[in-house]
Amino acid sequence: MTDSLRLLPMVQAPPPTVPAVFERIAVVGLGLVGGSIALAARKAWPASLVIGVDRNAVLERAMIRHAVDVASEDLVIISDADLVVLATPPEAALEIIPILDRTLASDAVITDVGSMKGEVARAARALPPRLPFVGGHPLTDETDGGIDDARSSLFAGRPWLLVDETRERPDVTAKLVEFVEGLGATPVTLASVADHDRLVSFLRSRRSAPDDDRSAQV
Numbered sequence: 712m713t714d715s716l717r718l719l720p721m722v723q724a725p726p727p728t729v730p731a732v733f734e735r736i737a738v739v740g741l742g743l744v745g746g747s748i749a750l751a752a753r754k755a756w757p758a759s760l761v762i763g764v765d766r767n768a769v770l771e772r773a774m775i776r777h778a779v780d781v782a783s784e785d786l787v788i789i790s791d792a793d794l795v796v797l798a799t800p801p802e803a804a805l806e807i808i809p810i811l812d813r814t815l816a817s818d819a820v821i822t823d824v825g826s827m828k829g830e831v832a833r834a835a836r837a838l839p840p841r842l843p844f845v846g847g848h849p850l851t852d853e854t855d856g857g858i859d860d861a862r863s864s865l866f867a868g869r870p871w872l873l874v875d876e877t878r879e880r881p882d883v884t885a886k887l888v889e890f891v892e893g894l895g896a897t898p899v900t901l902a903s904v905a906d907h908d909r910l911v912s913f914l915r916s917r918r919s920a921p922d923d924d925r926s927a928q929v
Contacts, residue, residue, distance in 0.1 A: 738779070
């Protein structure tokens with residue numbers, strides 16, 4: 712008598728947990744780019760807390776889309792963040808940067824997403840050492856839109872410029888590189904605002920050329 716072959720049920724292992732680069736991510740400004748950062752961060756690191764700051768009407772849409780975990784119009788909500796992404800127009804970022812020191816209760820990394828780097832970078836130099844600033848600039852196929860247009864795949868395979876002028880905290884830049892990669896983008900580290908502006912100027916000139924394939928919007 713031969714034993715019949717019995718197939719045992721296979722227990723599927725849970726997917727590996729990716730360690731969070733930042734545990735408390737604050738996104739100030741939830742338009743197309745900021746909203747997409749929030750969605751991509753929640754997808755990449757489900758255990759991280761994503762904090763949103765914007766107008767109430769925008770925050771309601773962000774909550775409906777599960778782009779953020781907590782939200783408020785009041786900047787005080789970011790007090791415990793360990794990463795602050797300024798996804799606002801440059802003029803709004805210039806108003807926020809001077810109050811970050813008294814708003815943030817602990818050490819945090821500060822970055823932005825704007826294509827205009829000069830004034831923001833100069834303002835960030837006044838931040839205390841516990842709030843290191845590294846400029847950021849994702850290059851995407853789309854530049855216009857709001858929270859309803861945001862999607863977690865916006866940065867997939869796209870360049871993301873990181874401008875580290877001081878180079879005093881390579882650990883901070885390394886964490887931002889890891890963060891950007893987690894969002895699906897390809898980080899490109901630059902040493903100065905001048906390098907950034909030259910590259911952006913070159914990309915804009917290519918975009919305006921007749922035969923340009925418009926592969927990178929700035």
